[in-house]
Amino acid sequence: MPVLDLSASSLDITRTICDIPSVSGDEVTLADAIHEAIADLPHLQIHRDGDTIVARTDLGRAQRVAIAGHIDTVPINANLPTRDIEIDGVPHLWGRGTVDMKAGVAVQLKLAAELADPRVDITWMWYDHEEVDADLNGLTRLARTRPDLFAADFAILGEPSNGAVEGGCNGNLRAIARTHGVRAHSARAWIGENAIHRAAPILTRLAEYRPREIEVEGLAYREGLNAVRIGGGVAGNVIPDLCEVEVNYRFAPSRSAAEAEQHVRDVLEGFDVEIVDLAAGARPGLDAPLAQEFLAAVGAEPRPKYGWTDVARFSAMGVPAVNYGPGDPHLAHHDEERVPVEQIASVEAGLRTWLAKR
Amino acid sequence: MPVLDLSASSLDITRTICDIPSVSGDEVTLADAIHEAIADLPHLQIHRDGDTIVARTDLGRAQRVAIAGHIDTVPINANLPTRDIEIDGVPHLWGRGTVDMKAGVAVQLKLAAELADPRVDITWMWYDHEEVDADLNGLTRLARTRPDLFAADFAILGEPSNGAVEGGCNGNLRAIARTHGVRAHSARAWIGENAIHRAAPILTRLAEYRPREIEVEGLAYREGLNAVRIGGGVAGNVIPDLCEVEVNYRFAPSRSAAEAEQHVRDVLEGFDVEIVDLAAGARPGLDAPLAQEFLAAVGAEPRPKYGWTDVARFSAMGVPAVNYGPGDPHLAHHDEERVPVEQIASVEAGLRTWLAKR
Numbered sequence: 001m002p003v004l005d006l007s008a009s010s011l012d013i014t015r016t017i018c019d020i021p022s023v024s025g026d027e028v029t030l031a032d033a034i035h036e037a038i039a040d041l042p043h044l045q046i047h048r049d050g051d052t053i054v055a056r057t058d059l060g061r062a063q064r065v066a067i068a069g070h071i072d073t074v075p076i077n078a079n080l081p082t083r084d085i086e087i088d089g090v091p092h093l094w095g096r097g098t099v100d101m102k103a104g105v106a107v108q109l110k111l112a113a114e115l116a117d118p119r120v121d122i123t124w125m126w127y128d129h130e131e132v133d134a135d136l137n138g139l140t141r142l143a144r145t146r147p148d149l150f151a152a153d154f155a156i157l158g159e160p161s162n163g164a165v166e167g168g169c170n171g172n173l174r175a176i177a178r179t180h181g182v183r184a185h186s187a188r189a190w191i192g193e194n195a196i197h198r199a200a201p202i203l204t205r206l207a208e209y210r211p212r213e214i215e216v217e218g219l220a221y222r223e224g225l226n227a228v229r230i231g232g233g234v235a236g237n238v239i240p241d242l243c244e245v246e247v248n249y250r251f252a253p254s255r256s257a258a259e260a261e262q263h264v265r266d267v268l269e270g271f272d273v274e275i276v277d278l279a280a281g282a283r284p285g286l287d288a289p290l291a292q293e294f295l296a297a298v299g300a301e302p303r304p305k306y307g308w309t310d311v312a313r314f315s316a317m318g319v320p321a322v323n324y325g326p327g328d329p330h331l332a333h334h335d336e337e338r339v340p341v342e343q344i345a346s347v348e349a350g351l352r353t354w355l356a357k358r
Numbered sequence: 359m360p361v362l363d364l365s366a367s368s369l370d371i372t373r374t375i376c377d378i379p380s381v382s383g384d385e386v387t388l389a390d391a392i393h394e395a396i397a398d399l400p401h402l403q404i405h406r407d408g409d410t411i412v413a414r415t416d417l418g419r420a421q422r423v424a425i426a427g428h429i430d431t432v433p434i435n436a437n438l439p440t441r442d443i444e445i446d447g448v449p450h451l452w453g454r455g456t457v458d459m460k461a462g463v464a465v466q467l468k469l470a471a472e473l474a475d476p477r478v479d480i481t482w483m484w485y486d487h488e489e490v491d492a493d494l495n496g497l498t499r500l501a502r503t504r505p506d507l508f509a510a511d512f513a514i515l516g517e518p519s520n521g522a523v524e525g526g527c528n529g530n531l532r533a534i535a536r537t538h539g540v541r542a543h544s545a546r547a548w549i550g551e552n553a554i555h556r557a558a559p560i561l562t563r564l565a566e567y568r569p570r571e572i573e574v575e576g577l578a579y580r581e582g583l584n585a586v587r588i589g590g591g592v593a594g595n596v597i598p599d600l601c602e603v604e605v606n607y608r609f610a611p612s613r614s615a616a617e618a619e620q621h622v623r624d625v626l627e628g629f630d631v632e633i634v635d636l637a638a639g640a641r642p643g644l645d646a647p648l649a650q651e652f653l654a655a656v657g658a659e660p661r662p663k664y665g666w667t668d669v670a671r672f673s674a675m676g677v678p679a680v681n682y683g684p685g686d687p688h689l690a691h692h693d694e695e696r697v698p699v700e701q702i703a704s705v706e707a708g709l710r711t712w713l714a715k716r
Contacts, residue, residue, distance in 0.1 A: 170545065174594055186606045187528065187665035188688065189569070189582035196585035196603075197565035203558035211547070224547035227554035228594055233587025236532055236606060236635070240586060245554075248544045248594060277594070307545035330546065 002029065004037040006113035010348045011093065011341055013106035017071075018082045018097045024072040024136070027051040027128040031071060034109065034126055043116040044124075047149065051128035052138035054149050055112055057121045063290060064121040064151065066319065067351075068310065069105040069158035070130030070138070073097040074333045085338065094338035099327030100131075103339045104158025107326070107348045111355065118355045120290075123152055130310065134279070139310055143317070154290035155314040156351075159305075160327030163343040163350075165295060166305035167219055167284025167322050169312055173249040173260050174228075174277040177202050177268050183234060183241040192239035196232045199243040203227065205267055206247070214252035217284045219304040221252035225267065246276075250306065253281030253315075282312040285320025297354035298324070324350070360387065362395040364471035368706045369451065369699055371464035375429075376440045376455040382430040382494070385409040385486040389429060392467065392484055401474040402482075405507065409486035410496035412507050413470055415479045421648060422479040422509065424677065425709075426668065427463040427516035428488030428496070431455040432691050443696065452696035457685030458489075461697045462516025465684070465706045469713065476713045478648075481510055488668065492637070497668055501675070512648035513672040514709075517663075518685030521701040521708070523653060524663035525577055525642025525680050527670055531607040531618050532586075532635040535560050535626050541592060541599040550597035554590045557601040561585065563625055564605070572610035575642045577662040579610035583625065604634075608664065611639030611673075640670040643678025655712035656682070682708070 002020050006013065022030040031051035038044055044055040051071070073096050082095035093103070105126060112124045127138030134140060142149060159166075179199045184192025211223040225247065232243030247268070251260040257280040265273055285291055286302055295302060305311070305323050314321035326343035360378050364371065380388040389409035396402055402413040409429070431454050440453035451461070463484060470482045485496030492498060500507060517524075537557045542550025569581040583605065590601030605626070609618040615638040623631055643649055644660055653660060663669070663681050672679035684701035 172545075185665065185688070185690075186582060186584055186586055187530075187608050188580075189584050189608070190580065191688070194565075194584055196588050197561060199588075200558065200561035200565045203555060203561055207552075207555035207558045222546075222548065224544060226544055226547050226552055226597055227591075228544055228596060228598060229591025230554050230557075230588050230601065231591070233585075233589070233604065236586055236604065238586060239584055243588065246591065246594065250545050250547070307543065330543070330549070333543075 001036065002033050004033045006037050006110055010107045010110045010344050013110055014093060014098065014103045014344060015082050017102045017106055018095050019080065021076055021080060022072050023075050024129050024132045027072050031128065037109070038112060041113060044112065047146070049142055049145065050138065052142055053126045055124040057118060059121055061119070061121040063153045064123060065290065066123040066125060066150065066152035066155040066314065067108055068125035068127065068155065069101055069108050071105055071126050072128050072131050073100065074131050077335050079335055079337060091341040092338040093341060096337055098339040099160045099337045100332035101159055101325055101327070103327055103344045104160065104325030104347065107344060107351060108158055110348065111351055115355055117357050119357045120355070122355065123149065139313055143313070150317050150319065152319050154288055154294065155311065155319045155321035157309055157311050157321060157323045158325035159309045159323040160325050160329045160332055161305065161323045162328050163326055163346050165298060165300045165302045165322050165324050167286050167302045168216065168253045168282040168315065169305040169307060169309050170221055170223065171251045171253060171255065171257060171260055171281030172279045172308040173251065173264060173275065175247045175264050176274045176276055177245045177247060178272045179243045181239065181241045184239040186237045186239055189239050195240050195243040199245055202245050202268060202271060209267065214254055216252055216254045217286055219284050219302060221304045222306060223252055224250045251281060253283045256280060279308055280312060280316065281308070282315030282321060285315060288320040291320055291322065294354055298350040359394065360391050362391045364395050364468055368465045368468045368702050371468055372451060372456065372461045372702060373440050375460045375464055376453050377438065379434060379438060380430050381433050382487050382490045385430050389486065396470060399471060402470065407500055407503065408496065410500055411484045413482040415476060417479055419479040421511045422481060423648065424481045424483060424508065424510035424513040424672065425466055426483035426485065426513065427459055427466055429463055429484050430486050430489050431458065432489050435693050437693055437695060449699040450696040451699060454695055456697040457518045457695045458690035459517055459683055459685070461685055461702045462518065462683030462705070465702060465709060466516055468706065469709055473713055475715050477715045478713070480713065481507065497671055508675050508677065510677050512646055512652065513669065513677045513679035515667055515669050515679060515681045516683035517667045517681040518683045518687045518690055519663065519681045520686050521684055521704050523656060523658045523660045523680050523682050525644050525660045526574065526611045526640040526673065527663040527665060527667050528579055528581065529609045529611060529613065529615060529618055529639030530635070530637045530666040531609065531622060531633065533605045533622050534632045534634055535603045535605060536630045537601045539597065539599045542597040544595045544597055547597050553598050553601040557603055560603050560626060560629060567625065572612055574610055574612045575644055577642050577660060579662045580664060581610055582608045609639060611641045614638060637666055637670060638674065640673030640679060643673060643680070646678040649678055649680065652712055656708040
């Protein structure tokens with residue numbers, strides 16, 4: 001089993017845990033290494049559930065903060081082992097997981113080991129299967145079996161946010177709009193009805209759609225409504241009887257899931273629409289007192305988070321949550337994924353400053 | 359090897375050769391049976407090339423007619439063996455190949471055996487691989503190796519035409535129109551450019567397109583321009599960077615292949631269009647003296663043929679050609695393919711009347 005030395009720098013810990021591949025479903029080696037590295041720390045109570053590890057302080061503090069990060073990555077594409085590179089003279093660590101989100105996990109692991117006497121109680125959560133179907137997500141499983149472990153006054157997800165604080169997240173809806181027709185030989189097209197032609201208004205409405213920008217608690221959330229897939233056709237000589245347009249709607253957290261669904265149905269009125277995936281967003285929650293203290297300590301101007309993250313899970317459980325981690329979210333899942341070394345250190349410093357007892 | 363008795367009725371011959379499966383690429387058993395059945399007929403000179411069989415009279419007649427039919431079928435879909443059925447009291451033979459086009463071949467085989475002294479010389483051609491890529495077509499092969507065998511003053515293809523004479527055929531063009539964009543995560547759609555949205559005008563133009571009906575030598579050819587396939591999309595959370603629309607244009611034989619291509623490029627102006635398949639149509643050729651005699655003998659009002667058939671091949675080689683065979687072309691390739699028994703007899707009678715020496 002690889003050995004994880006949490007007295008190393010957060011950069012070195014990032015390198016080590018990136019070089020232990022942990023594509024979703026294959027996290028056990030990394031989970032074991034993390035488990036082993038923290039097993040003997042007297043200030044942490046450890047709970048393990050599959051490849052999800054929860055480590056809690058229990059110091060009787062008035063408040064508790066959950067700090068979480070997933071340990072899985074999307075598939076490797078010739079981008080491991082990690083490499084030290086420079087871009088315009090700026091040192092980066094390159095490779096799968098450096099951005100999404102092992103640098104964030106590395107910082108959390110180091111602080112979990114070192115902060116034996118923090119100013120708040122902390123629930124550290126490192127979990128599996130975030131990059132795949134929500135049903136498989138380690139936090140989904142844990143919320144079912146041990147919801148008590150989610151109790152907290154505030155939560156921080158270490159998802160990449162360029163070292164800034166990104167509040168809440170947009171909701172996410174996927175739907176399939178279908179048009180129907182009548183199959184016929186294309187040499188006698190007038191006998192059939194062309195389902196692909198009938199999809200023209202769907203594409204026109206989407207092309208003409210102007211997404212809104214909606215301010216929620218002072219943060220401007222940009223929405224988006226897009227076709228992400230289209231398919232139809234039987235053969236080169238057949239008038240098609242079915243066309244499917246898969247639509248993805250990213251909606252501001254001010255809108256409920258039901259309102260988002262209604263909006264998509266309104267835009268695609270007159271068409272057969274099936275909702276295939278729907279996850280509400282999360283309001284930024286920056287008015288919570290702990291959130292205000294955290295922002296002040298980190299000294300960052302909060303921004304909106306556009307992508308859906310597990311902050312929505314905490315938000316839905318009544319725990320205000322933000323994203324705070326090293327790395328550019330645009331580079332998540334990218335083959336050239338890489339994190340500026342400095343951001344790892346700055347996120348570590350930000351969390352440490354706030355969490356260390358004063 | 360199954361034995362083929364050409365003294366049986368054309369209905370029974372149809373039943374026998376349908377019950378010898380001959381999906382494209384698997385014609386050898388049927389080709390052998392045909393070869394064996396005609397091998398000893400003294401009035402025929404036989405040339406075999408793979409599973410294509412050519413049988414010629416050489417009686418020194420002033421004129422020669424080519425009469426051809428393909429012996430392969432599209433794949434069987436639980437529609438063999440053949441069955442005798444009645445629809446509204448009308449007897450039919452049901453099963454794969456009954457329409458496309460073994461009833462036509464059965465009539466030809468029977469007449470080839472019986473017409474030892476026809477009024478014109480006849481080149482009978484039964485060929486393989488018509489239902490698949492044109493490169494594999496037995497006539498394509500034969501035209502390369504033995505173009506002399508195609509010499510004729512008139513040609514009749516036994517393709518299903520409901521026992522009527524269908525002149526010429528429409529041309530056939532397939533093209534792919536592509537739109538391009540820029541990939542991005544759909545949570546930050548404004549960074550990308552949606553290629554599927556950009557395909558909206560393609561579908562709108564196709565939906566609004568009004569196909570023409572063009573009169574050629576007295577026959578009205580209906581054209582058609584249709585999307586037959588559409589595809590695009592990377593994943594449910596990615597703005598797609600490519601969308602492809604496959605378009606099928608069936609064009610009247612008055613239009614050359616180059617004119618057809620230009621027309622499609624005009625309709626889809628501003629888009630990236632690639633022509634992937636292009637076969638010119640065939641003018642009806644009904645002004646040829648032999649064609650006029652044939653029409654008079656059969657007593658049928660000629661109609662246009664919409665689907666592309668091998669008449670275009672004869673036409674391109676300077677031989678006027680028509681389609682004349684039992685069965686409804688709408689039922690070709692259909693799982694419920696079936697031919698009215700009466701049409702088999704009437705096509706046999708039509709050909710026999712005209713070909714028999716008077």
